[in-house]
Amino acid sequence: MPKARKAVLALGGNLGDRQATLDSAVAALRDHEGLRVTSVSPFVESVALTEAGLDSSMPSYLNAVVLVETTLKPKQLLEAVRQIESDHGRVRVERWGSRTLDVDIITYQGVLKSSKKLTLPHPRAAERAFVLVPWLMADPAAILPGYGSVARLVEDLSEEVRVVA
Secondary structure, three states, X not given: OOOOEEEEEEEEEOOOXXXXXXXXXXXXXXXXXXXXEEEEOOOXXXXXXXXXXXXXXXXXXXXXXXXXXXXXXXXXXXXXXXXXXXXXXXXXXXOOOOOOOEEEEEEEOXXXXXXXXXXXXXXXXXXXXXXXXXXXXXXXOOEEOOOEEHHHHHHOOOOOOEXXX
């Protein structure tokens, strides 16, 4: 049996019943073979982030971070989370557009990887309060490879999130 690796997943959505979608996505992660959910952060709400920047005219996002142990390889984990997104109505029309569900792999056991389909750690995680704040709530000792302590990174952010659950 392959050795379990730790991974950090960020979930978010701004369309439909956001909380029900995130709850269902977490349940799908729990049910997926080769994944074991070890922690789920409280939900936080954030202003929509578009390619042009923050946009308060768009529906707000509900976000969470899920810590998992997995026997899946990074590419298999990516396939699994993409399937969960699709099962929850995710349609990839425009980059950074509104969506029912987005699941990003933030880290995978300290692996550094850059390919067309997957970059680890997530290339913009260090700049995103909606990832770092819930991650810190789920794991106060969290470290983002290449950037250091998540607690320290959160201190440097001007973007704010609101804890909702």
